[in-house]
Amino acid sequence: MKVKTISISALFLCMSTTMLLAQNSTDTLKSEKKIEEVKIIGTSKKGGEANIITTQRKSLEVIERVGSVQLEKQGVGDVSVAVTKATGSQKQEGSGQIFIRGLGDRNNSTTINGLQVPSNDPMYKNIDLSIIKTDMIDFIGLEKVYNPRLWGDMSGANVDIVTKIYTGKPYFKVNLGSSVNFNAIRKNNYFLQDGPNFFGSTLLKKPSKNSIISNGYAFKTSWNDQSVNNPINSALSFDFGTNFKIGEQGKLSIFGYAGFDNSYEYFEGITGGAYDGQDNPLRLYNNAEEFKYSTNTTGLINVNYKINSNHNINVSSNYIHTTDQRLGNYSGYNRDYYDNDVNQERYVTQMRRATYRTNDLLVNQLRGEHKLSEPLKISWNLGYNRMDSRRPDRQQNVTVLDKQENYNFFASSNPGANNRYFDRLLENDFVADIHADYKLGEAKITLGYSGRYKDSDFKSTQYNFRILPAQGTYYVNPNNYDSFFNLANYQAGGFFEIVTFRGDIKYDPTMALAPQTFTSEVTNHAGYVNVDYKFNERLTVQAGVRYEKLMQDLAYNTSIQQGESEKDYNKILPAVNIKYSLNDQHNIRLAASKTYTNPLLLEIAPYQYEDVDETMAGNQSNYIADNYNVDLKWEWFPKKNELISVTAFAKMIDNPLAKITINSSANLTSVVNVGDTGRVVGLEAEVRKDIYDSGKTRFYTFLNGTYLNTKMDLDAEKVTRENFGPGESGYTTTFLRNSDKLQGASEFLANVNLGVEQKWGDKNTMDFVLSYSYISDNIYAIGFQSRGNMVDKAFSTFDATMKFKLGNGIGFSLTGRNLFNPTFTRIQDNTETGRELISKQYKRGAGIGASVSYEF
Template sequence: MKAKTISISALFLCMPMSLLLAQNTQDTLKGEKKIDEVKIIGNSKKGSESNIITTQKKAVEVIERVGSVQLEKQGIGDVSVAVTKATGSQKQEGSGQIFIRGLGDRNNSTTINGLPIPSNDPMYKNLDLSIIKTDMIDFVGLEKVYQPKLWGDMSGANVDIVTKVYTGKPYFKVNLGSSVNTNAIRKNNFYLQDGPDYFGFKQINRPSNARLATQGYAFSTSWNNKERLTPINSNLGVDFGTNFKIGSQGRLSIFGYGSFDNDYTFVEGTIGSSYNNTGSALKDLYGQEYRYLTNTTGLLNVNYRINPNHSINYSSNYIHTTEQKLGNYSGYIRDVNELLNENQERIEVANLRRALYKTNDLFINQLRGEHKLSDPLKIIWNVGYNRLDSRRPDRQQNISVFNTETGNNYFANSNPGANQRYFDKLIENDYVGDLHAEYNFSDDLKVTLGYSGRMKDSDFRAYQYNFRILQPQGNYYLDPQNYDGFFNLNNYSTGNLFQISTFWGDIKDPQQALKPQYYQSKLFNNAGYANIEYKFNDKFTGQLGLRYDNLDQEITYMTAIFSNGGIINKNYSKLLPSLNLKYAVNDKNNLRFSASKTYTKPLLIELAPYEYEEIDELSFGNVDLNPADNYNVDLKWEWFPNRSEVISVTAFGKYIIDPIARVTVNSSSNSVSFVNTGDSGRVFGVEAEVRKDLYQVNNTRFYTFLNASYINSQQDLNNDKVVAENPNSRVSVDFIKDKDKMQGASDFLANVNLGWEQKWGDKNAFDFVLSYSYISDNIYALGYQTKGNIVDKSINTLDAILKLKFASGLGISFTGRNLINPDYKRVQANDNGDVTVRSFKKGMNYGVGFSYEF
């Protein structure tokens, strides 16, 4: 590991040398200065539709981008929705995670300005894209075809978010907006847990070990629900841009962005249900969920163009997000309310309350530069430091039972974890960098050599305090609307109502009981790469590349699953070739072919033997999980009728060795884990995209941008392989069949957008866009024995946005989202029929916004 640390550190040490070269190199050709000035002007419009398509047309590798201009017209506020507007992409319900070409979170990667960034949630590999605001980006690139400058851990696509570099006249802009969710606004009372505040900056710390040891019950927040303000969403944002001339050739440009927004939602329906392999209910619950989100974002991007040959850019991005979710559920929970009367009728109702508070603080800092040292040689470097502080402070759970015959409420005594408070914290420090040189041997031949390095330290710690009930049912009074009446310091002090314990024992033994569950990871990634681009003639260009990736990961853990702890050592070396060919049939038509090898590394949470408990499932990592190798091929035709139009069709295929999937394991509970399901899997499909002006005359334009994907997937399911390759874990499966679809892959995806653009007078504009999306059924988790797959059913969504811009600087927008208001439904697809495990409507959102640009 020392060698790897030194190699990555050497990259950071090289940066001052590059800065020195930038200062000392002199311009010699005035003509070059004029050409570079033209390039700078082009960069100022790189988020426009015409520039997006021009770049796609000229590039040798396949490029697919969604620009800021298109996003603004559609009123899209975050990157997760922006990505779904690209071909073959879908968003997973309930998160900002993206599936691309049927492949989910672990198969994709996320970069900002070309450098990888950490996830804000330990459950996922990729950053929740919904927390990145589109106002601060130039475009989002979907790199579905591999080339060696990309990091090799991807098989679906890499999502590259390019932050805005400002060039143009100085400006200052203010944005104000408000919206309502129809479900939330109809509630007479909107409830959340006690503790968190409106802006989301209040942190709730767990009680110190000393207070728990001396006082026992030392929690500062209440168990009881708290009524909140009228659930009206709001947003406030400011952004500005300016630039200064420095010397005869230099220019300093500054872009700044800051915003705060919040979001209230409410859903009601079947939410927490689960069933065993015989179809009998483990949980059958009807619930209500109140949810409140905040997002505070700040970005500063400073670009220093030293001269036409040298530029340096620094960006710093701070994102603070919170999520509060309060769920109240009632119905049946096995082992909690199984009491029957003399007629064998169930006479108990289970009541489950679960309150979640999650906070994330993410710092993304990058320093990068480009230096043209001579006509043929260019040096490009990029280094970054990211820090993540992600917490779930004071997650609360209560389970009580109501006896319909006696009218009494009481706790379920069988499970000490039924009533609990939970605190966790994940701290990650992530150092990453890339350095490469491009050398043009001639107008036809360019060679790129580079190095990438990453050091990432992850430290996860969790504390769960279980409240064990000591008295028999009926010996105490319980009000389910006032859990504080039972769980309080006075009742704890008596010593005969309840005790507080962790997985390691009673808190009265603090040295043993108050140890955290934890896992810690140290990841080193070193890579060298080379790429040759050769222009055979005016029509035919090819790229041949090779990347060598070495990953060294050590995970140390001590959890409830393995109380004695352990160490996982994983070391992978991957050789990743790639080929990209482009044939320009004529000025308006391209044919492209690409082939490559990549890999998929298991996520940290998929390896670490730690249990995550949700309402309807419990998931845990598998220490024996292995990476998958992916072989990818693409064939694409593009037609560019006009400067702002493109029509394309792509056929693609992927062959996957040792595919990874989420599976339901053999157990009496509804537990899921992760395994290499079989020897191989495959995905193939066809994508089509159209961006076309339907009608245009004078200042009136009707246009469409639409795309659709058909995806066919299959993976081997081999029980014997799982048994043989998982000797150290407790994962056991019994697949229903020997082949099935890939987890998360939908057969059909479609996006249809229709727009009307009207301009009049001096810089007055009107835009109206209708956006429709369709996602077909997809597997959430593979089943076993007679228990069917867990399947997310198809979804149709419709959004509408109307925007007005006036020459005075005033802007007005009206939005309507989720206008169809579909039923979000998840079923267990048993042989004797589907069983619904989740079903609810999200409600429609209506909003209005104002902006003014000075």
């Protein structure tokens, strides 16, 4: 609820009063009352386009928001896509992770209603934004410029997801939708692994120790793929809002959301390509396919109690359950399985890999605002988050096809080639923030404290199947692995044995079944002070500083190493924001700050995770990188819902972190502090403009573009020096050059949106929006020795959405996704030969969908 002073309304009322007084001067002079101010009390939609622009214009801090109204018009369903509509943002292909101003996951942070939330995947720092539905939010804020209210572990931006607090008339809305991905629907035989069900509610558990010790082979699910009929996406959700008056001034507002949706996808092409410096393949699956099925079940309840105009309390609880299945069949060459036939004239390596991942995230928040007196306001925010992330029953099989003899045999020289893998990450995350705002003349002083405690507990076990018969003495049916891996063959003793990284289950089950583990405790205490001072009507300055005491205790017992690590940092982070208003339509802003970048948990835990494309290992020798940031921005607000802005920015990074390939026979990738310095220099432009607006027809555009120039030092001697010694990782590398572009940074990003809004009759509207996004080349991983960088080539998407909303409460929409269906390509750029060698190449597939809703 917002209170607005409408000057034109006050003028109208005053004029009416004056006319009345002139006609009845004698009778009214005795009872005349002076009207000093007229207030119109009403509601303002936080996610509305005009409100988003107005808030940005008035804010002292540099903010950028994407509102729910804009997202609804574009048919954007999840937050990861929503963030890419903001200037300088890009979504990493194949994931929900976001790059902002060329800086990736470890450089950004994510908050919900201002409080940090944990990642749903140990591979990443930030939660996968694609699992958060836009129907639950008012807007998404991108805070690219630091201020001391934010946690200092950011150099790209903080993404703040603000959930809905309902303030309008009571309503209930039901949404039903369906869509298809043309790649998936055209596949004659669609397969997924055995075990998970349609709703993603099946909980697959690791076999108990007793069952493994007693039976050896105690797995309940099959190795064989399961056929799926009609891979058509579906979605069902409902949301509601209502209000209740409590006493004379109190008001209780409730917003609720619940929904389920699923998605089928299919890819085919090339993957896993890796080559030496002379262009000879080390691994290349040139005939690859992947089936993907994902589900999302979400529930949110948000209760807001406005006690009176001075006191407000809010409580919210959000539960998100997601699952992701990927079944891949990869055929080609892989030297790791003793395949010496590079040209695949006789032998072809065939890999099957089935991965099932489940995530359960619970976000609970309690917050309040209290105006204790005219100059003093207290705000507090408490949160408890719990994350349960699992990869239960990941399966892998590797066989070699002898085309001459027409039979398959296992790659028996490597027990890990055929395996079942189980892991689980449990995190409890306690966060808090309390601050006081005190107005003193033209100054506002903010004094606050932030605290966070997070404990992480990770366990994994991989059961490897050692093949006993000699190659050529048996036959394997790759469509029926259960005929070989079963209880009878295990008990017979001549087919396979089950081992782990710690030993053989038959001979030492206690040791063999001990999981790989790492645990982490992170404690962060921060105090901050901010002073906003208004020098005059045009110039306002905010200056502040934040102190953070960051402690992380890590204990690990993995196949790589066993030990403990303690890291203790003290960070003083100053920031200044200056706003100069040339007039009501033009602002100039200048900001400078210091922040830092902390390595991710899996980037410091010495644990090795193997995927189809790469094998990554953590590095306990990593440490914090410091960032120095400066921004200069010009904003022009021609109309209430229009904006034109240009921003120049620069970042200097001490000891930047980046993904590299380390010197090893296994071609491991890891993250290290690659050099002494790095830099990012960029230019952003944004336009939100009405092209034509007359009567009930509006033709508009919102577009943005970003140019980046990045560079970082590459110092192999520094890597060796800092990773050598007792308790260190011992990693080394050999860089191709002394410097390179920043890993993950695209040189150019652009979003172009064209929309038509048509109104007719009684509250009937139609919106038609075309959306185009472009991402230029960016480095996926830094090259080493004679091998070039892994580079993701330029990629673009084109979407179209048409939505109708009728006055009787019925709405329906038609959407087209990825309509151009471009080819995504990752290459290895070998500089010695000048060739770009394909590492990964596929098309996501175009899709169309329709939905219908009813609100009453």
